[in-house]
Amino acid sequence: MTSVAVEQRTPRRNTLAAAFAFVRRHVLTVYSLLFFAYLLLPIAVVVVFSFNHPAGKFNYVWQGFTWNNWLHWDGVPGIRSAIILSLEIALFASIVATALGTAIALALVRYGFRGRGTTNILIFLPLSTPEIVLGASLLTLFLNLNVIFGFWTILIAHIMFCISFAVVTVKARLVGFDRHLEEAAMDLGANEWTTFRKVTLPLIGPAILAALLLCFAISIDDFVVTYFNSGSKVTFPLFVWGAARIGAPPQVNVIGTAIFVIALAAMLANVLFQMRRAKGAS
Amino acid sequence: MGFFHRHRGLTPYLLLAPGILWLAVFFLVPLGFLAYQSLQSGNIDFGYAFTWSWGNYWTAIRDYRDQFIRSLEYAGIATVLALAISYPVAYWIAFRGGRWKNLLLLGIVAPFFVTYLIRTLAWQTILSDDSLVVRTLQNLHLLGANGRLLNTSVAVVAGITYNFLPFMALPLYVSLEQIDGRLIEAAEDLYASKFHAFLRVTLPLSLPGVVAGTLLTFIPAAGDFINAQLLGSPNNHMIGNVIQSKFLELTDYPAAASMSFILMAGILVAVAIYARIVGTEQLTGTAV
Numbered sequence: 001m002t003s004v005a006v007e008q009r010t011p012r013r014n015t016l017a018a019a020f021a022f023v024r025r026h027v028l029t030v031y032s033l034l035f036f037a038y039l040l041l042p043i044a045v046v047v048v049f050s051f052n053h054p055a056g057k058f059n060y061v062w063q064g065f066t067w068n069n070w071l072h073w074d075g076v077p078g079i080r081s082a083i084i085l086s087l088e089i090a091l092f093a094s095i096v097a098t099a100l101g102t103a104i105a106l107a108l109v110r111y112g113f114r115g116r117g118t119t120n121i122l123i124f125l126p127l128s129t130p131e132i133v134l135g136a137s138l139l140t141l142f143l144n145l146n147v148i149f150g151f152w153t154i155l156i157a158h159i160m161f162c163i164s165f166a167v168v169t170v171k172a173r174l175v176g177f178d179r180h181l182e183e184a185a186m187d188l189g190a191n192e193w194t195t196f197r198k199v200t201l202p203l204i205g206p207a208i209l210a211a212l213l214l215c216f217a218i219s220i221d222d223f224v225v226t227y228f229n230s231g232s233k234v235t236f237p238l239f240v241w242g243a244a245r246i247g248a249p250p251q252v253n254v255i256g257t258a259i260f261v262i263a264l265a266a267m268l269a270n271v272l273f274q275m276r277r278a279k280g281a282s
Numbered sequence: 283m284g285f286f287h288r289h290r291g292l293t294p295y296l297l298l299a300p301g302i303l304w305l306a307v308f309f310l311v312p313l314g315f316l317a318y319q320s321l322q323s324g325n326i327d328f329g330y331a332f333t334w335s336w337g338n339y340w341t342a343i344r345d346y347r348d349q350f351i352r353s354l355e356y357a358g359i360a361t362v363l364a365l366a367i368s369y370p371v372a373y374w375i376a377f378r379g380g381r382w383k384n385l386l387l388l389g390i391v392a393p394f395f396v397t398y399l400i401r402t403l404a405w406q407t408i409l410s411d412d413s414l415v416v417r418t419l420q421n422l423h424l425l426g427a428n429g430r431l432l433n434t435s436v437a438v439v440a441g442i443t444y445n446f447l448p449f450m451a452l453p454l455y456v457s458l459e460q461i462d463g464r465l466i467e468a469a470e471d472l473y474a475s476k477f478h479a480f481l482r483v484t485l486p487l488s489l490p491g492v493v494a495g496t497l498l499t500f501i502p503a504a505g506d507f508i509n510a511q512l513l514g515s516p517n518n519h520m521i522g523n524v525i526q527s528k529f530l531e532l533t534d535y536p537a538a539a540s541m542s543f544i545l546m547a548g549i550l551v552a553v554a555i556y557a558r559i560v561g562t563e564q565l566t567g568t569a570v
Binding site for chain 1: 291297302306309313315318371381384391394400406407447477526529530538542
Protein backbone atom coordinates (compact mmCIF):
# COMPACT_ATOMS: atom_id res chain seq x y z
CA MET A 1 0.00 0.00 0.00
CA THR A 2 2.58 2.46 1.04
CA SER A 3 4.72 1.77 -1.99
CA VAL A 4 1.75 2.39 -4.31
CA ALA A 5 0.99 5.69 -2.58
CA VAL A 6 4.57 6.76 -2.97
CA GLU A 7 4.62 5.75 -6.61
CA GLN A 8 1.49 7.76 -7.27
CA ARG A 9 2.90 10.83 -5.66
CA THR A 10 6.46 10.91 -6.90
CA PRO A 11 5.93 11.18 -10.68
CA ARG A 12 3.99 14.39 -10.37
CA ARG A 13 6.47 15.84 -7.99
CA ASN A 14 9.31 14.65 -10.17
CA THR A 15 7.95 16.19 -13.36
CA LEU A 16 7.39 19.45 -11.54
CA ALA A 17 10.85 19.35 -10.06
CA ALA A 18 12.34 18.33 -13.40
CA ALA A 19 10.48 21.13 -15.15
CA PHE A 20 11.74 23.63 -12.65
CA ALA A 21 15.25 22.23 -12.87
CA PHE A 22 15.08 22.58 -16.66
CA VAL A 23 13.87 26.16 -16.31
CA ARG A 24 16.69 26.88 -13.96
CA ARG A 25 19.31 25.21 -16.08
CA HIS A 26 18.54 26.44 -19.58
CA VAL A 27 15.82 29.05 -19.75
CA LEU A 28 17.62 31.16 -17.19
CA THR A 29 20.80 31.08 -19.25
CA VAL A 30 18.98 31.91 -22.47
CA TYR A 31 17.10 34.68 -20.70
CA SER A 32 20.32 36.11 -19.29
CA LEU A 33 21.94 36.16 -22.71
CA LEU A 34 18.89 37.97 -24.10
CA PHE A 35 19.17 40.40 -21.21
CA PHE A 36 22.76 41.20 -22.16
CA ALA A 37 21.74 41.63 -25.79
CA TYR A 38 19.09 44.11 -24.63
CA LEU A 39 21.65 45.96 -22.50
CA LEU A 40 24.12 46.19 -25.35
CA LEU A 41 21.65 47.03 -28.14
CA PRO A 42 21.75 50.83 -27.67
CA ILE A 43 25.53 50.69 -27.30
CA ALA A 44 25.78 48.86 -30.61
CA VAL A 45 23.62 51.58 -32.16
CA VAL A 46 25.92 54.28 -30.76
CA VAL A 47 29.02 52.55 -32.11
CA VAL A 48 27.55 51.71 -35.52
CA PHE A 49 26.18 55.20 -36.07
CA SER A 50 29.56 56.71 -35.25
CA PHE A 51 30.56 55.31 -38.68
CA ASN A 52 27.45 56.56 -40.41
CA HIS A 53 27.58 59.01 -43.27
CA PRO A 54 24.37 60.96 -42.64
CA ALA A 55 22.76 62.65 -45.63
CA GLY A 56 21.04 65.45 -43.73
CA LYS A 57 21.56 66.75 -40.24
CA PHE A 58 19.78 63.82 -38.63
CA ASN A 59 21.88 60.80 -37.75
CA TYR A 60 18.94 58.37 -37.45
CA VAL A 61 19.04 56.31 -40.62
CA TRP A 62 22.00 54.30 -41.85
CA GLN A 63 23.36 55.86 -45.05
CA GLY A 64 26.83 54.46 -45.55
CA PHE A 65 30.13 53.68 -43.92
CA THR A 66 32.77 56.32 -43.39
CA TRP A 67 35.86 56.90 -41.25
CA ASN A 68 35.26 60.62 -41.57
CA ASN A 69 33.58 61.17 -38.20
CA TRP A 70 36.47 59.52 -36.42
CA LEU A 71 39.10 61.41 -38.40
CA HIS A 72 37.29 64.70 -37.80
CA TRP A 73 36.05 63.99 -34.29
CA ASP A 74 36.25 67.68 -33.45
CA GLY A 75 34.74 68.76 -36.75
CA VAL A 76 31.71 70.26 -35.02
CA PRO A 77 32.04 73.72 -33.47
CA GLY A 78 32.12 73.59 -29.68
CA ILE A 79 32.65 69.86 -29.24
CA ARG A 80 36.36 70.13 -28.53
CA SER A 81 36.07 72.77 -25.80
CA ALA A 82 33.14 70.85 -24.28
CA ILE A 83 35.23 67.68 -23.99
CA ILE A 84 38.17 69.56 -22.52
CA LEU A 85 35.93 71.24 -19.93
CA SER A 86 34.37 67.89 -19.00
CA LEU A 87 37.80 66.30 -18.57
CA GLU A 88 39.07 69.21 -16.44
CA ILE A 89 36.02 69.19 -14.19
CA ALA A 90 36.09 65.40 -13.83
CA LEU A 91 39.81 65.42 -12.99
CA PHE A 92 39.63 68.13 -10.32
CA ALA A 93 36.30 67.00 -8.91
CA SER A 94 37.41 63.38 -8.55
CA ILE A 95 40.69 64.32 -6.84
CA VAL A 96 39.14 66.76 -4.36
CA ALA A 97 36.07 64.60 -3.65
CA THR A 98 38.21 61.48 -3.12
CA ALA A 99 40.54 63.33 -0.73
CA LEU A 100 37.63 64.73 1.30
CA GLY A 101 35.75 61.43 1.14
CA THR A 102 38.75 59.34 2.23
CA ALA A 103 39.25 61.58 5.26
CA ILE A 104 35.59 61.19 6.23
CA ALA A 105 35.76 57.41 5.74
CA LEU A 106 38.88 57.21 7.95
CA ALA A 107 37.19 59.21 10.70
CA LEU A 108 34.01 57.10 10.51
CA VAL A 109 35.74 53.72 10.64
CA ARG A 110 38.65 54.54 12.94
CA TYR A 111 37.35 56.84 15.62
CA GLY A 112 34.49 56.92 18.04
CA PHE A 113 33.21 60.46 18.24
CA ARG A 114 30.05 62.37 18.98
CA GLY A 115 27.96 63.04 15.90
CA ARG A 116 28.68 59.79 14.05
CA GLY A 117 25.01 59.19 13.36
CA THR A 118 24.52 62.71 12.03
CA THR A 119 27.60 62.35 9.84
CA ASN A 120 26.32 59.09 8.39
CA ILE A 121 22.98 60.70 7.60
CA LEU A 122 24.69 63.70 5.98
CA ILE A 123 26.66 61.30 3.76
CA PHE A 124 23.56 59.30 2.87
CA LEU A 125 21.24 62.22 2.12
CA PRO A 126 22.82 63.48 -1.14
CA LEU A 127 22.74 59.90 -2.47
CA SER A 128 19.02 59.66 -1.84
CA THR A 129 18.05 63.09 -3.16
CA PRO A 130 16.94 63.32 -6.79
CA GLU A 131 19.57 65.03 -8.91
CA ILE A 132 17.14 67.70 -10.01
CA VAL A 133 16.70 68.80 -6.39
CA LEU A 134 20.48 68.86 -5.85
CA GLY A 135 20.90 70.99 -8.95
CA ALA A 136 17.97 73.28 -8.21
CA SER A 137 18.98 73.98 -4.63
CA LEU A 138 22.57 74.81 -5.58
CA LEU A 139 21.25 77.05 -8.33
CA THR A 140 19.11 78.86 -5.76
CA LEU A 141 22.11 79.33 -3.46
CA PHE A 142 24.27 80.75 -6.23
CA LEU A 143 21.47 82.98 -7.51
CA ASN A 144 20.82 84.41 -4.06
CA LEU A 145 24.51 85.07 -3.46
CA ASN A 146 24.92 86.57 -6.95
CA VAL A 147 27.66 84.10 -7.81
CA ILE A 148 28.71 84.12 -11.46
CA PHE A 149 27.97 80.75 -13.03
CA GLY A 150 30.77 78.95 -14.84
CA PHE A 151 33.73 76.65 -14.23
CA TRP A 152 33.77 77.10 -10.44
CA THR A 153 30.07 76.56 -9.87
CA ILE A 154 30.23 73.35 -11.94
CA LEU A 155 33.28 72.16 -10.04
CA ILE A 156 31.73 72.92 -6.63
CA ALA A 157 28.59 71.01 -7.63
CA HIS A 158 30.50 67.99 -8.91
CA ILE A 159 32.66 67.75 -5.78
CA MET A 160 29.49 67.97 -3.69
CA PHE A 161 27.73 65.00 -5.30
CA CYS A 162 30.93 62.93 -5.60
CA ILE A 163 31.92 63.08 -1.90
CA SER A 164 29.31 60.59 -0.73
CA PHE A 165 30.27 58.07 -3.42
CA ALA A 166 33.94 58.38 -2.39
CA VAL A 167 33.10 57.89 1.30
CA VAL A 168 31.02 54.78 0.61
CA THR A 169 33.71 53.25 -1.64
CA VAL A 170 36.64 53.81 0.71
CA LYS A 171 34.65 52.87 3.81
CA ALA A 172 33.78 49.47 2.37
CA ARG A 173 37.47 48.67 2.13
CA LEU A 174 38.48 50.15 5.50
CA VAL A 175 35.97 48.03 7.40
CA GLY A 176 37.81 44.83 6.51
CA PHE A 177 41.18 46.30 7.37
CA ASP A 178 43.54 44.72 9.95
CA ARG A 179 44.38 47.43 12.47
CA HIS A 180 47.16 45.31 13.98
CA LEU A 181 49.36 46.28 11.05
CA GLU A 182 49.18 49.91 12.08
CA GLU A 183 49.68 49.11 15.73
CA ALA A 184 52.77 47.11 14.81
CA ALA A 185 54.16 50.10 12.91
CA MET A 186 53.48 52.39 15.85
CA ASP A 187 55.12 49.91 18.26
CA LEU A 188 58.16 49.99 16.05
CA GLY A 189 58.38 53.73 16.53
CA ALA A 190 56.55 55.22 13.57
CA ASN A 191 54.36 58.22 14.34
CA GLU A 192 50.77 58.47 13.12
CA TRP A 193 51.62 60.30 9.92
CA THR A 194 54.43 57.90 8.95
CA THR A 195 52.18 54.94 9.79
CA PHE A 196 49.45 56.40 7.60
CA ARG A 197 51.86 56.99 4.73
CA LYS A 198 53.77 53.71 4.89
CA VAL A 199 51.07 51.26 6.07
CA THR A 200 47.54 52.60 5.76
CA LEU A 201 47.80 54.34 2.41
CA PRO A 202 49.30 51.40 0.48
CA LEU A 203 46.63 49.09 1.92
CA ILE A 204 43.65 51.29 1.09
CA GLY A 205 45.27 52.46 -2.16
CA PRO A 206 43.08 50.28 -4.37
CA ALA A 207 39.95 51.65 -2.68
CA ILE A 208 41.15 55.21 -3.20
CA LEU A 209 41.84 54.45 -6.84
CA ALA A 210 38.38 52.92 -7.18
CA ALA A 211 36.83 56.02 -5.59
CA LEU A 212 38.80 58.27 -7.96
CA LEU A 213 37.62 56.33 -11.02
CA LEU A 214 34.03 56.20 -9.81
CA CYS A 215 33.97 59.95 -9.13
CA PHE A 216 35.58 60.63 -12.51
CA ALA A 217 32.97 58.50 -14.26
CA ILE A 218 30.04 60.09 -12.41
CA SER A 219 31.36 63.59 -13.00
CA ILE A 220 32.02 63.18 -16.71
CA ASP A 221 28.53 61.70 -17.23
CA ASP A 222 26.62 64.23 -15.17
CA PHE A 223 23.99 66.24 -16.95
CA VAL A 224 21.26 67.36 -14.57
CA VAL A 225 23.21 69.12 -11.82
CA THR A 226 25.58 70.63 -14.38
CA TYR A 227 22.68 71.88 -16.49
CA PHE A 228 21.41 73.90 -13.52
CA ASN A 229 24.77 75.36 -12.54
CA SER A 230 26.78 75.86 -15.70
CA GLY A 231 25.78 79.35 -16.80
CA SER A 232 27.04 79.66 -20.36
CA LYS A 233 29.74 76.97 -19.98
CA VAL A 234 29.18 73.77 -21.94
CA THR A 235 30.36 70.34 -20.78
CA PHE A 236 30.16 67.35 -23.10
CA PRO A 237 26.76 66.12 -21.84
CA LEU A 238 25.42 69.67 -22.19
CA PHE A 239 26.79 69.76 -25.73
CA VAL A 240 24.93 66.53 -26.51
CA TRP A 241 21.73 68.00 -25.04
CA GLY A 242 22.03 71.10 -27.18
CA ALA A 243 22.92 69.09 -30.27
CA ALA A 244 20.01 66.68 -29.71
CA ARG A 245 17.52 69.50 -30.24
CA ILE A 246 18.74 70.18 -33.75
CA GLY A 247 19.92 66.64 -34.58
CA ALA A 248 23.05 65.26 -32.94
CA PRO A 249 26.04 64.98 -35.33
CA PRO A 250 27.80 61.58 -35.64
CA GLN A 251 30.77 63.08 -33.77
CA VAL A 252 28.70 62.76 -30.60
CA ASN A 253 28.63 58.99 -31.22
CA VAL A 254 32.38 59.03 -31.84
CA ILE A 255 33.11 60.62 -28.45
CA GLY A 256 30.52 58.41 -26.75
CA THR A 257 32.16 55.32 -28.25
CA ALA A 258 35.64 56.54 -27.31
CA ILE A 259 34.67 57.15 -23.65
CA PHE A 260 32.98 53.73 -23.60
CA VAL A 261 36.00 51.91 -25.02
CA ILE A 262 38.48 53.62 -22.68
CA ALA A 263 36.36 52.99 -19.57
CA LEU A 264 35.66 49.41 -20.62
CA ALA A 265 39.36 48.72 -21.25
CA ALA A 266 40.29 50.05 -17.80
CA MET A 267 37.58 48.00 -16.08
CA LEU A 268 38.35 44.90 -18.12
CA ALA A 269 42.04 45.08 -17.20
CA ASN A 270 41.04 45.35 -13.54
CA VAL A 271 38.61 42.39 -13.72
CA LEU A 272 41.06 40.17 -15.61
CA PHE A 273 43.78 41.05 -13.10
CA GLN A 274 41.47 40.05 -10.24
CA MET A 275 40.47 36.83 -11.98
CA ARG A 276 44.11 35.90 -12.52
CA ARG A 277 44.92 36.67 -8.90
CA ALA A 278 41.94 34.62 -7.69
CA LYS A 279 43.05 31.75 -9.90
CA GLY A 280 46.60 31.95 -8.52
CA ALA A 281 45.30 31.97 -4.96
CA SER A 282 43.08 28.90 -5.32
CA MET B 283 55.10 63.44 20.24
CA GLY B 284 53.29 64.97 17.34
CA PHE B 285 50.26 67.21 17.21
CA PHE B 286 47.95 64.27 16.55
CA HIS B 287 49.04 62.52 19.72
CA ARG B 288 48.53 65.52 21.95
CA HIS B 289 45.05 66.07 20.52
CA ARG B 290 43.83 62.55 19.83
CA GLY B 291 40.23 63.51 20.50
CA LEU B 292 40.43 66.14 17.79
CA THR B 293 41.70 63.89 15.01
CA PRO B 294 38.31 62.58 13.83
CA TYR B 295 36.91 66.10 13.68
CA LEU B 296 39.92 67.34 11.73
CA LEU B 297 39.45 64.51 9.26
CA LEU B 298 35.73 65.15 8.95
CA ALA B 299 35.80 68.93 8.81
CA PRO B 300 36.64 69.68 5.16
CA GLY B 301 34.25 67.15 3.60
CA ILE B 302 31.42 67.73 6.04
CA LEU B 303 31.80 71.48 5.66
CA TRP B 304 31.59 71.08 1.89
CA LEU B 305 28.38 69.04 2.18
CA ALA B 306 26.94 71.47 4.73
CA VAL B 307 27.64 74.56 2.61
CA PHE B 308 26.82 73.12 -0.81
CA PHE B 309 24.10 70.61 0.06
CA LEU B 310 22.31 71.52 3.31
CA VAL B 311 22.48 75.32 3.06
CA PRO B 312 21.21 75.25 -0.56
CA LEU B 313 18.22 73.16 0.56
CA GLY B 314 17.52 75.93 3.08
CA PHE B 315 17.75 78.51 0.31
CA LEU B 316 15.42 76.42 -1.83
CA ALA B 317 12.87 76.33 1.01
CA TYR B 318 13.26 80.10 1.47
CA GLN B 319 12.80 80.66 -2.26
CA SER B 320 9.73 78.44 -2.36
CA LEU B 321 7.86 80.77 0.00
CA GLN B 322 8.65 83.95 -1.92
CA SER B 323 6.43 85.91 -4.26
CA GLY B 324 7.14 88.33 -7.07
CA ASN B 325 8.81 87.89 -10.44
CA ILE B 326 12.23 88.05 -12.02
CA ASP B 327 11.89 91.63 -13.27
CA PHE B 328 10.75 93.29 -10.04
CA GLY B 329 12.51 90.90 -7.72
CA TYR B 330 11.26 88.34 -5.24
CA ALA B 331 10.29 88.98 -1.64
CA PHE B 332 9.85 86.50 1.18
CA THR B 333 6.16 86.55 2.08
CA TRP B 334 5.45 83.10 3.53
CA SER B 335 3.56 82.49 0.35
CA TRP B 336 2.37 78.92 0.92
CA GLY B 337 0.06 79.52 -2.01
CA ASN B 338 2.97 78.51 -4.30
CA TYR B 339 2.57 74.95 -3.08
CA TRP B 340 -1.18 74.81 -3.64
CA THR B 341 -0.88 76.43 -7.06
CA ALA B 342 1.81 73.93 -8.03
CA ILE B 343 -0.29 70.96 -6.95
CA ARG B 344 -3.40 72.37 -8.65
CA ASP B 345 -1.71 73.20 -11.96
CA TYR B 346 0.69 70.27 -12.22
CA ARG B 347 -1.16 67.44 -10.53
CA ASP B 348 -0.91 65.32 -13.69
CA GLN B 349 2.86 65.72 -13.93
CA PHE B 350 3.35 64.86 -10.25
CA ILE B 351 1.21 61.74 -10.51
CA ARG B 352 2.83 60.79 -13.81
CA SER B 353 6.31 61.05 -12.28
CA LEU B 354 5.46 58.66 -9.46
CA GLU B 355 3.55 56.40 -11.86
CA TYR B 356 6.32 56.17 -14.49
CA ALA B 357 8.99 55.75 -11.82
CA GLY B 358 6.91 53.07 -10.09
CA ILE B 359 6.27 51.09 -13.28
CA ALA B 360 9.91 51.41 -14.36
CA THR B 361 11.06 50.19 -10.94
CA VAL B 362 8.82 47.12 -11.04
CA LEU B 363 9.94 46.37 -14.62
CA ALA B 364 13.60 46.78 -13.70
CA LEU B 365 13.13 44.43 -10.76
CA ALA B 366 11.36 41.81 -12.89
CA ILE B 367 13.90 42.07 -15.70
CA SER B 368 17.07 42.03 -13.62
CA TYR B 369 16.21 39.60 -10.79
CA PRO B 370 16.66 36.44 -12.89
CA VAL B 371 19.93 37.73 -14.28
CA ALA B 372 21.27 38.72 -10.85
CA TYR B 373 20.26 35.23 -9.68
CA TRP B 374 21.97 33.62 -12.66
CA ILE B 375 25.22 35.51 -12.09
CA ALA B 376 25.21 34.95 -8.31
CA PHE B 377 24.57 31.19 -8.48
CA ARG B 378 25.90 30.17 -11.88
CA GLY B 379 28.48 32.83 -12.64
CA GLY B 380 31.35 30.82 -11.18
CA ARG B 381 34.62 32.51 -11.87
CA TRP B 382 33.03 34.67 -14.58
CA LYS B 383 31.02 36.62 -12.01
CA ASN B 384 33.10 39.78 -12.18
CA LEU B 385 33.16 39.74 -15.95
CA LEU B 386 29.38 39.33 -16.11
CA LEU B 387 28.92 42.16 -13.64
CA LEU B 388 31.11 44.30 -15.84
CA GLY B 389 28.74 43.39 -18.67
CA ILE B 390 25.88 44.89 -16.67
CA VAL B 391 27.78 48.08 -15.88
CA ALA B 392 29.49 48.47 -19.27
CA PRO B 393 26.60 50.11 -21.18
CA PHE B 394 26.59 52.83 -18.59
CA PHE B 395 30.02 54.00 -19.60
CA VAL B 396 28.26 55.53 -22.56
CA THR B 397 27.03 58.99 -21.60
CA TYR B 398 23.44 58.94 -20.28
CA LEU B 399 22.21 61.32 -22.96
CA ILE B 400 23.84 59.39 -25.81
CA ARG B 401 22.35 56.14 -24.53
CA THR B 402 18.93 57.77 -24.48
CA LEU B 403 19.45 59.18 -27.97
CA ALA B 404 20.26 55.65 -29.11
CA TRP B 405 16.85 54.54 -27.83
CA GLN B 406 15.38 57.41 -29.81
CA THR B 407 16.91 55.83 -32.91
CA ILE B 408 15.81 52.31 -31.97
CA LEU B 409 12.21 53.34 -31.24
CA SER B 410 11.86 55.84 -34.09
CA ASP B 411 8.98 55.44 -36.52
CA ASP B 412 10.69 53.53 -39.32
CA SER B 413 12.90 51.44 -37.08
CA LEU B 414 13.10 47.66 -37.19
CA VAL B 415 11.47 47.37 -33.76
CA VAL B 416 8.45 49.46 -34.68
CA ARG B 417 7.99 47.78 -38.08
CA THR B 418 8.23 44.31 -36.51
CA LEU B 419 5.62 45.22 -33.91
CA GLN B 420 3.40 46.60 -36.66
CA ASN B 421 3.76 43.40 -38.70
CA LEU B 422 2.85 41.35 -35.64
CA HIS B 423 -0.19 43.61 -35.19
CA LEU B 424 0.95 44.40 -31.69
CA LEU B 425 1.04 47.97 -32.87
CA GLY B 426 -1.42 49.60 -35.28
CA ALA B 427 -0.33 50.26 -38.87
CA ASN B 428 0.36 53.87 -37.93
CA GLY B 429 1.24 53.01 -34.36
CA ARG B 430 4.40 54.43 -32.93
CA LEU B 431 6.59 54.08 -29.90
CA LEU B 432 8.56 57.29 -29.89
CA ASN B 433 6.74 60.14 -28.14
CA THR B 434 4.56 57.75 -26.16
CA SER B 435 4.52 56.85 -22.49
CA VAL B 436 5.77 53.38 -23.46
CA ALA B 437 9.01 54.87 -24.79
CA VAL B 438 9.50 57.05 -21.71
CA VAL B 439 8.95 54.18 -19.27
CA ALA B 440 11.19 51.92 -21.38
CA GLY B 441 13.92 54.55 -21.36
CA ILE B 442 13.72 55.05 -17.59
CA THR B 443 13.74 51.30 -17.02
CA TYR B 444 16.82 50.84 -19.15
CA ASN B 445 18.73 53.81 -17.77
CA PHE B 446 18.37 52.80 -14.13
CA LEU B 447 18.82 49.02 -14.54
CA PRO B 448 22.27 48.74 -12.90
CA PHE B 449 20.96 50.49 -9.78
CA MET B 450 18.55 47.57 -9.49
CA ALA B 451 20.71 44.71 -10.74
CA LEU B 452 23.81 45.38 -8.61
CA PRO B 453 22.16 45.47 -5.15
CA LEU B 454 20.13 42.39 -6.14
CA TYR B 455 23.31 40.60 -7.09
CA VAL B 456 25.07 41.58 -3.86
CA SER B 457 22.27 40.25 -1.65
CA LEU B 458 21.87 37.04 -3.70
CA GLU B 459 25.60 36.44 -3.74
CA GLN B 460 25.78 36.65 0.05
CA ILE B 461 23.26 33.84 0.56
CA ASP B 462 24.85 30.76 2.09
CA GLY B 463 24.36 27.96 -0.42
CA ARG B 464 23.97 25.45 2.42
CA LEU B 465 20.75 27.18 3.52
CA ILE B 466 19.24 26.55 0.11
CA GLU B 467 20.43 22.94 0.14
CA ALA B 468 18.89 22.46 3.57
CA ALA B 469 15.65 24.01 2.36
CA GLU B 470 15.60 21.75 -0.68
CA ASP B 471 16.03 18.76 1.60
CA LEU B 472 13.18 19.94 3.79
CA TYR B 473 10.72 21.36 1.30
CA ALA B 474 11.61 18.85 -1.41
CA SER B 475 10.80 21.22 -4.26
CA LYS B 476 13.36 23.67 -5.55
CA PHE B 477 10.62 26.11 -6.35
CA HIS B 478 9.43 26.16 -2.75
CA ALA B 479 12.99 26.42 -1.52
CA PHE B 480 13.37 29.49 -3.70
CA LEU B 481 10.11 30.98 -2.48
CA ARG B 482 10.75 30.31 1.20
CA VAL B 483 14.51 30.85 1.47
CA THR B 484 16.22 32.54 -1.47
CA LEU B 485 13.59 35.19 -2.10
CA PRO B 486 13.23 36.35 1.54
CA LEU B 487 17.01 36.41 1.96
CA SER B 488 17.38 38.57 -1.13
CA LEU B 489 14.81 41.11 0.10
CA PRO B 490 17.44 43.59 1.37
CA GLY B 491 18.74 43.77 -2.21
CA VAL B 492 15.21 44.21 -3.54
CA VAL B 493 14.59 47.07 -1.12
CA ALA B 494 17.92 48.77 -1.86
CA GLY B 495 17.51 48.34 -5.61
CA THR B 496 13.94 49.63 -5.52
CA LEU B 497 14.92 52.79 -3.67
CA LEU B 498 18.02 53.39 -5.81
CA THR B 499 15.89 53.09 -8.94
CA PHE B 500 12.69 54.79 -7.85
CA ILE B 501 14.15 57.96 -6.32
CA PRO B 502 16.25 59.13 -9.28
CA ALA B 503 13.59 57.91 -11.72
CA ALA B 504 10.89 60.07 -10.12
CA GLY B 505 13.02 63.17 -10.59
CA ASP B 506 14.15 62.33 -14.12
CA PHE B 507 13.25 64.56 -17.05
CA ILE B 508 15.70 63.44 -19.72
CA ASN B 509 13.76 60.38 -20.85
CA ALA B 510 10.49 62.30 -20.98
CA GLN B 511 12.20 65.06 -22.96
CA LEU B 512 13.98 62.88 -25.50
CA LEU B 513 11.60 59.92 -25.83
CA GLY B 514 8.22 61.42 -24.96
CA SER B 515 5.86 64.12 -26.14
CA PRO B 516 4.72 67.03 -23.94
CA ASN B 517 1.86 64.75 -22.89
CA ASN B 518 4.40 62.50 -21.21
CA HIS B 519 6.25 65.25 -19.38
CA MET B 520 7.09 64.55 -15.78
CA ILE B 521 7.47 67.00 -12.93
CA GLY B 522 11.22 67.16 -13.59
CA ASN B 523 10.49 68.73 -16.98
CA VAL B 524 8.31 71.38 -15.34
CA ILE B 525 10.85 72.16 -12.59
CA GLN B 526 13.60 72.37 -15.18
CA SER B 527 11.73 74.75 -17.48
CA LYS B 528 10.40 76.90 -14.61
CA PHE B 529 13.91 77.32 -13.28
CA LEU B 530 15.93 77.70 -16.44
CA GLU B 531 13.53 78.99 -19.08
CA LEU B 532 10.67 80.78 -17.31
CA THR B 533 12.71 81.93 -14.28
CA ASP B 534 9.71 81.36 -12.03
CA TYR B 535 11.92 80.40 -9.10
CA PRO B 536 9.36 80.24 -6.25
CA ALA B 537 7.08 77.92 -8.21
CA ALA B 538 9.98 75.68 -9.27
CA ALA B 539 11.35 75.59 -5.72
CA SER B 540 8.01 74.62 -4.21
CA MET B 541 7.65 71.87 -6.85
CA SER B 542 11.04 70.48 -5.87
CA PHE B 543 9.84 70.10 -2.30
CA ILE B 544 6.53 68.58 -3.34
CA LEU B 545 8.48 66.07 -5.45
CA MET B 546 10.64 65.16 -2.46
CA ALA B 547 7.57 64.87 -0.23
CA GLY B 548 5.90 62.64 -2.83
CA ILE B 549 8.96 60.40 -2.97
CA LEU B 550 9.11 60.23 0.84
CA VAL B 551 5.45 59.21 1.07
CA ALA B 552 5.91 56.57 -1.65
CA VAL B 553 9.02 55.22 0.08
CA ALA B 554 7.24 55.18 3.47
CA ILE B 555 4.30 53.22 2.03
CA TYR B 556 6.72 50.83 0.37
CA ALA B 557 8.73 50.40 3.59
CA ARG B 558 5.50 49.50 5.37
CA ILE B 559 4.51 46.88 2.81
CA VAL B 560 7.96 45.32 2.57
CA GLY B 561 8.45 45.52 6.32
CA THR B 562 5.34 43.51 7.08
CA GLU B 563 5.95 41.08 4.22
CA GLN B 564 9.45 40.49 5.42
CA LEU B 565 8.15 39.82 8.91
CA THR B 566 5.60 37.27 7.76
CA GLY B 567 8.18 35.77 5.43
CA THR B 568 10.52 34.97 8.31
CA ALA B 569 7.67 33.95 10.63
CA VAL B 570 6.38 31.22 8.30
